[in-house]
Amino acid sequence: MHTKHHLALLHRLAHLAALSVILLGVLVLVGWFNQIPALYRVEDNLPLMTPGAAFSFMFTGATLFLLQPEKPSAWRRIGGRLLAMGGIGLGLLMLLSYWHSVPDMLLDQGLAPLALLNLSVDKDSLQTAIAFILTSIGLFFLSLERPLLINVAQWAAFFSVMLLVGVFFGFAHQEDMFKVFTGEAGMGLLTATAFALVGWGIILAKVEKGFFRIMVSEASGGVVARQVMFLMALFPPLLGWLPVLWGQVEHGKLTHTQVESLLASVMVMAIVLIVIRLACRLDHEEVLRTRAQEEVRQHQADLDQMVRLNTLGEMASGISHELNQPLAAVANYASACQRLITSGENTQRLQEPLQAIQQQALRASEIIRKMRALVRKQPPHKVSACLEQVIHEALQLSKVDANKFGVPLLLELDDTVPDIPLDSIQIQQVILNIVRNALESMQATQSHRRQILVKSFMSQQGMVQVDISDTGSGMDAELKQRVFDAFVTTKGSQGMGIGLSLCRSIIEAHGGRLWVESEPEQGATFSFTLPVN
Ligand code: ADP
Numbered sequence: 001m002h003t004k005h006h007l008a009l010l011h012r013l014a015h016l017a018a019l020s021v022i023l024l025g026v027l028v029l030v031g032w033f034n035q036i037p038a039l040y041r042v043e044d045n046l047p048l049m050t051p052g053a054a055f056s057f058m059f060t061g062a063t064l065f066l067l068q069p070e071k072p073s074a075w076r077r078i079g080g081r082l083l084a085m086g087g088i089g090l091g092l093l094m095l096l097s098y099w100h101s102v103p104d105m106l107l108d109q110g111l112a113p114l115a116l117l118n119l120s121v122d123k124d125s126l127q128t129a130i131a132f133i134l135t136s137i138g139l140f141f142l143s144l145e146r147p148l149l150i151n152v153a154q155w156a157a158f159f160s161v162m163l164l165v166g167v168f169f170g171f172a173h174q175e176d177m178f179k180v181f182t183g184e185a186g187m188g189l190l191t192a193t194a195f196a197l198v199g200w201g202i203i204l205a206k207v208e209k210g211f212f213r214i215m216v217s218e219a220s221g222g223v224v225a226r227q228v229m230f231l232m233a234l235f236p237p238l239l240g241w242l243p244v245l246w247g248q249v250e251h252g253k254l255t256h257t258q259v260e261s262l263l264a265s266v267m268v269m270a271i272v273l274i275v276i277r278l279a280c281r282l283d284h285e286e287v288l289r290t291r292a293q294e295e296v297r298q299h300q301a302d303l304d305q306m307v308r309l310n311t312l313g314e315m316a317s318g319i320s321h322e323l324n325q326p327l328a329a330v331a332n333y334a335s336a337c338q339r340l341i342t343s344g345e346n347t348q349r350l351q352e353p354l355q356a357i358q359q360q361a362l363r364a365s366e367i368i369r370k371m372r373a374l375v376r377k378q379p380p381h382k383v384s385a386c387l388e389q390v391i392h393e394a395l396q397l398s399k400v401d402a403n404k405f406g407v408p409l410l411l412e413l414d415d416t417v418p419d420i421p422l423d424s425i426q427i428q429q430v431i432l433n434i435v436r437n438a439l440e441s442m443q444a445t446q447s448h449r450r451q452i453l454v455k456s457f458m459s460q461q462g463m464v465q466v467d468i469s470d471t472g473s474g475m476d477a478e479l480k481q482r483v484f485d486a487f488v489t490t491k492g493s494q495g496m497g498i499g500l501s502l503c504r505s506i507i508e509a510h511g512g513r514l515w516v517e518s519e520p521e522q523g524a525t526f527s528f529t530l531p532v533n
Pocket of ligand 1: 433437438441470472473474475483488489490491494495496497498499500501523524
């Protein structure tokens with residue numbers, strides 16, 4: 001599987017984490033407003049989640065939601081940054097509420113609406129407030145998109161998630177672990193779950209940019225990292241929630257020790273299962289890799305054929321060189337005949353040179369016949385294929401050249417274009433040819449202006465259209481008219497002038513059209529269409 005696939009999946013998980021935190025916050029608030037304690041403290045003996053904390057989590061979730069796409073838009077980034085700063089402010093207010101009654105303070109200041117948030121309930125808010133401030137700083141770092149800051153945020157999130165493992169184990173023991181850590185304040189199950197979600201959200205939102213990018217690798221390391229992280233993300237919360245839910249269902253039937261033993265055996269089983277799954281995944285990846293290598297070999301064979309096709313041009317040049325010989329001989333014999341006629345020689349003497357002329361002309365026509373047999377067009381071998389993939393593969397081959405010329409290859413491919421019948425090797429040859437010409441046309445272009453843009457879309461005539469634009473030297477009207485004719489080249493001895501004529505015959509054999517739009521010094525856009533059916 002491709003890295004892009006894993007990246008999309010992990011971003012989707014970050015998205016899910018953000019939405020879950022918001023939902024959790026909403027449920028807790030609903031619990032407070034309708035006096036349903038199960039929604040804000042789960043069980044009587046567990047610390048509760050305050051409405052202020054619920055509100056702050058909704059805030060954090062919204063921030064994460066804005067920042068989680070791979071490339072967030074400018075407004076999302078700015079929105080995320082502002083929300084993160086707001087989150088830091090909220091956290092500070094909560095911290096303050098540890099010493100002062102914030103609602104009273106806000107009322108004193110005439111800020112009654114804010115007091116409604118009821119930010120302080122009891123002393124439990126101390127570590128929640130500190131965690132909020134740190135989380136919001138982490139989200140703020142994410143919004144700045146700097147690799148170092150992203151790393152700091154991810155590591156901080158990772159350590160807090162690890163710390164939560166202790167808290168969740170505490171719930172499994174029916175023991176408030178945070179009281180053990182801090183001596184007084186405890187953390188509820190809901191709060192711990194929400195922090196775990198936010199923590200993983202922060203790690204996954206920019207997973208490709210920090211230390212944890214191993215998780216998007218397609219190699220074996222990536223497989224192991226994803227499985228281990230998956231286990232770490234899922235197991236501790238499960239460990240925390242199971243005994244509590246169990247207690248709700250089967251109240252009093254099992255002792256804590258029995259619950260613990262049960263959990264321990266479930267855990268061992270889960271670890272064994274995960275290790276087996278890991279082995280399967282590694283095995284599967286190995287099979288995929290072998291298959292991919294096989295495909296590369298096949299592609300290489302196809303490429304060799306393409307190279308053969310390209311050398312055809314060079315052969316044609318060699319053959320035309322050979323044609324020079326009989327033609328020069330014909331010219332020599334003809335002038336000999338002329339000399340004989342003007343000197344009034346017996347016409348009988350013309351017999352020999354005329355015969356030689358005939359022989360040489362026959363030789364020339366034989367050479368031409370052979371050449372035509374060689375360059376005879378092969379009918380395309382059309383198979384239904386994904387144009388987007390054909391383009392990607394062709395550009396993969398052009399990449400080395402593009403890097404050499406320092407030209408970025410930009411893509412705007414419409415992924416709704418349906419599969420179409422085509423000879424992918426021939427279409428790749430067309431793309432390669434146009435891209436190579438485009439690269440060569442940009443040698444005099446300032447390096448920061450160089451670029452090639454490849455677009456695909458459905459044209460108005462119901463055909464699929466591909467546009468390949470460059471910012472190179474462009475063409476004048478005269479060259480534009482002749483550019484698809486055979487042997488038209490401006491590259492002197494470097495060019496053959498048959499690339500584009502071959503491209504046009506390939507596209508026409510597919511039932512499509514190839515044309516160019518260009519102005520001198522304004523670059524050129526080569527476009528071709530292909531029928532859908
Ligand atoms: P060759 O590349 O061997 O010259 P082609 O048939 O591929 O043969 O191209 C013919 C000519 O068309 C080139 O010599 C060049 O003058 C012109 N040409 C092709 N593509 C471009 C382009 N993107 N910009 C400017 N001129 C181009």
